[in-house]
Amino acid sequence: MGIQTPNGFNLDNSGKRIVVDPVTRIEGHMRVEVNVDKDNVIRNAVSTGTMWRGIEVILKGRDPRDAWAFTERICGVCTGTHALTSVRAVENALDIKIPENANTIRNIMQLTLQVHDHVVHFYHLHALDWVDVVSALSADPKATSALAQSISSWPLSSPGYFKDLQTRLKKFVESGQLGPFKNGYWGHPAYKLPPEANLMAVAHYLEALDFQKDMVKIHTIYGGKNPHPNWLVGGVPCSINVDGVGAVGAINMERLNLVSSIIDRMVEFTEQVYLPDLQAIASFYKDWLYGGGLSSKSVMSYGDIPEHANDYTAASLKMPRGVILNGNLAEVLPIDLADPNQVQEFVTHSWYKYPDETKGLHPWDGVTEPNYVLGPKAKGTKTNIEALDEEAKYSWIKSPRWKGNAVEVGPLARYIIGYAQKKPEFKEPVDKLLTDLGVPVTALFSTLGRTAARALECQWAARQLRYFQDKLMASIKAGDTATANVDKWKPETWPKEVKGVGFTEAPRGALGHWIKIKDGKIDNYQAVVPTTWNGSPRDPKGGIGAFEASLLDTPMADPNQPLEIIRTLHSFDPCLACSTH
Amino acid sequence: MSADLETFYEVIRRQGITRRSFTKFCSLTAASLGLGAGAATEMAQALETKPRVPVIWMHGLECTCCSESFIRSAHPLVKDVILSMISLDYDDTIMAAAGHQAEAILQETREKYKGKYILAVEGNPPLNEGGMFCIDGGRPFVEKLKEMAEDAFAVIAWGACASWGCVQAAKPNPTQATPIDKVIKNKPIIKVPGCPPIAEVMTGVVTYVTTFGKLPELDRQGRPKMFYSQRIHDKCYRRPHFDAGQFVEEWDDEGAKKGHCLYKMGCKGPTTYNACSTVRWNGGVSFPIQSGHGCIGCSEEGFWDKGSFYDRLTGINVFGIEANADKVGATVAGVVAAGVAAHAAVTAVKRIVKKPENVG
Amino acid sequence: MTQIAQVQGVLDASGERARSLQTIYVYEAPVRLWHWVNALAITALCVTGYFIGSPLPSLPGEASQHFLMGYIRFTHFAAGQTLIVFFLLRLYWAFVGNKFSRQLSYLPVWNKTWLWGIFYEFKWYMFLVKDPKKYIGHNPLAHVAMFSFMLFLLFMMASGMALYSEGLGIDSWQHRLFGFMFTLFPNSQDLHTWHHLGMWAIVVFVIVHVYAAVREDILSRQSMISSMVSGERLFRDDLPD
């Protein structure tokens, strides 16, 4: 039977049910169920977060200065973004002002994460949805070289280079031990790249794998390690000392040079490898424009990368901020994270308990109390689920809504908002890409659009890295080396009861942490995370989230091989540990 | 393992690596593991005669940063580990297959490589709610974990999660997240703790097992001695400042800029066994202390529940009030001293009021 | 009054009786020597231990000029080893010394007179009875305190040696002997905490102990401090109980 959701989608669960569990090449545990009609077109989609750890519960009663470390462990893939959001929330609650350098270094950390996460996502989590590894075996290395050189000046592009790689790949495949490529969907009709493009992509899969480990050294320098660098309420833990006694053990010239050289390589890699690859792949898939889902209707971005320390207003934020509802690109609505009526979380379809589940709760008043129950129409047992009942509770993810609306978050959302705000940094690269590919602007609202926005953003972030590293150098040159403010370090200096909110734009989208502090301890802590928004189950009114919306109306070549499903899901870069926390 | 499978050496040769660089690789690896010259030959021999060891990498409740750390390995490069040293047949984070195509690999491995594959576990199983705080293929993760452990040759517990429980097992541990050695009882388990562990430590442990075909020597807590036998503090380059009595007293103060010891900032280096101050992180670039923050003890059991990361002493809960050993101790000593004083006063008063008759 | 309350004279486990101004040789020289070395070592351990936990303000200049923490810790370890060596000697003496040398190694819980004595001495300290009883060795309450102190001391020595073995390395004999503490406390941070708390327990004991020794010296019917110096216990009256 067909139903119409309040946010404008048609659902029909009468056809054959297909289950994909585990959804792989994502972070964490996820399940998806879809119904396909007789033509194998997806008519209903049910996405489920299948893990929960209770980090919000665990945070209660702890020292707010420690919260960054706990929340950082929400996710090791978007490592650091939760920590940054957390220290911002605590600083907001306690009205702590951080030094300018600390803001700059935090931006560098956050932008490094953006570049790293986007590159790893594109090559190691998403590429195999577009790239057929086995087809690469039949590529002509010379033609591959010609292709590579026609799109980029990247030096690793000789026929010999590709031939060598192909030989190694051949032997690997012939060994019979396919490792992570085992049981892939090789030869599936939804793969459209010619063998040469496949071979080039495989080469870059390996190059990206080598390079990503160097990118994160920026985190190591300023934060001591990666994954999970260290942070500090009131600033950053590293001290700057370029020419004094003991400089050798602080942020000194050698450290700054190392950061700088890595940034150069990041700019190079995004411009000469990532973007050309994206464009090359996109040119073969521009007819496959499914998966837009919510993106053409409602998108949201909190904004991030403050130019000025302690100024988190839209004017200071270099990433766009605002909400677009119902496809009205003419109006970007302002966001107030402290407003009890804007961000709210619902649990009608989530495995949690609220006193009144018809209502949403603003995160300051948020409640996280697990309640695992299956609906009457579920198939199987409580510990052996065959099919879920989406009319009841069906996910460990809560349903966040902005003024009651489901919204999509992430790079595509940020680019749509930046585009709507006519910010040249965001609009121009989009227009150029669209022109190059010869597709209309509506092509943006698709799986491919999401993947493209991420690539553009990666390049943007790499350039911003250059900007902020230069800014740091200028500041040091001007004699400012402060990195931490300790005025309110001691809990004795804190008010008895306060609350605060911190936000960032994580690689996957808008991230907020809300904290209440009482008597120096955490009284309540709530995180509303990008994948919570995108992966959310239905709300009380039946509005569906971005994952579910994006799968609708996609035709499957072979319902037994869920390539189209995972391709679209991957375009969001789902992070399930994040989503449920 | 069936005879038609290629050996590590064959694979590596097929990939265009020369005999010479293969030997060099063996001696470098042996050296980085702190093993003698003979070990390199032994390793080379092992690699020449064995097919790549299948590895099944499962994920429970976790944040995936152990995987993220693993792919940061510089020596060996992780692409070489995956393409040439092991056969990573199942890892939900990076594998091409999904759904039942992925699940099928688990069954196939159990049958084809019974007793021969390594089970690597990242994260841990929750036991509450019938295990359904972590659902995998519609079933509790813990069940799948036990099934796969059944036929494994050995088990590697990655990170603080699999080894100790980590953040989700911090109080009040709402899901009853449980370290894997509490549910896998019949297999040897190598714990490689850290949140996450250092990349080269992870690949070092894997290559040790695959090349020597045996488990590394473990310490009392089940950790490989080669990486976990000394504390951060024992090898910390700030140690001279500790011995001298020169500390960072406040964030970003003079001491911080000069690289003084972080003990007073709560550094847990003195109680943390890990390789950070020697191997260091991300290709040896730095480690937490070098970048100005104290060690938070991330490779130690239950490090989340020892009070604030910025306190030198463990927090103790006395009757629901949080305090540290000095506060508790000084309070008790103060009360006792006051009691003694009061007792002395009463004694004196009594002596004055009534002269005891029978004291000589 | 109970049956036991009517028991005359001394109330220690052996039920001996002493006359006025009689002196009995109680604490043999090794015991006295141990006592005062112990007192000194523990004082040093408490002071240095405290500063290991909460170090003094930082020193200026280069690290190579100073070794303050090093000296503090060295003093702690030296005092700790001294404590242990003398403890072992004292242990030996408990076998070969007089019966009073064995008193703090056991509690005669099976002895009703002794149990009653704990109660009685408690009342004496609570000002509920006029006079204490006379004892050649420790009074039963002090006996309990001494015994518990020895348990604490054992814990301090075992935990201290375990912590010390961390610096010596896990293949040291110290770690082989005392590493079991890390089975009890797998995260050595906990062992630090308990070792640190142990210090406060010992501080509490010392406060009470020194006060009691001085007070008993003045108020009780027998000598105290001088006994720990000369070894001889002097009884000051000849009353029956």
Ligand code: HEM
């Ligand atoms: C760190 C300090 C001290 C410690 C750990 C300590 C410990 C002990 C112990 C274990 C005993 C029992 C000896 C035995 O039965 O073999 C004892 C007895 C005694 N201590 Fe101390 N002591 C300390 C300081 C002092 C001081 C400062 C005084 C004197 C002012 C003192 C006076 C005595 C006396 C008088 C006895 C004998 C009690 C009796 O006869 O029942 N102690 N002490």
Ligand code: HEM
């Ligand atoms: C009455 C006996 C003792 C007292 C009161 C005492 C007190 C202390 C205290 C307060 C600490 C600081 C703990 C912390 O905050 O981390 C400490 C540390 C230590 N103690 Fe003791 N201790 C005693 C006996 C011993 C003994 C017998 C040894 C064995 C050699 C010992 C070895 C150590 C070691 C190795 C440390 C750690 C030093 C460091 O971390 O740098 N202690 N002690």
Ligand code: NFV
């Ligand atoms: N969703 C999510 Fe994250 C991100 N990006 C965080 O906030 O990945 Ni784990």
Ligand code: SF4
């Ligand atoms: S041990 Fe730490 S880093 Fe590894 S998965 Fe667990 S939380 Fe993440």
Ligand code: SF4
């Ligand atoms: S910084 Fe930490 S590990 Fe290093 S010497 Fe100081 S206390 Fe030890």
Ligand code: F3S
């Ligand atoms: S916090 Fe962890 S990373 Fe190393 S320095 Fe400490 S063990």
Ligand SMILES: [Mg+2]
């Ligand atoms: Mg939440």
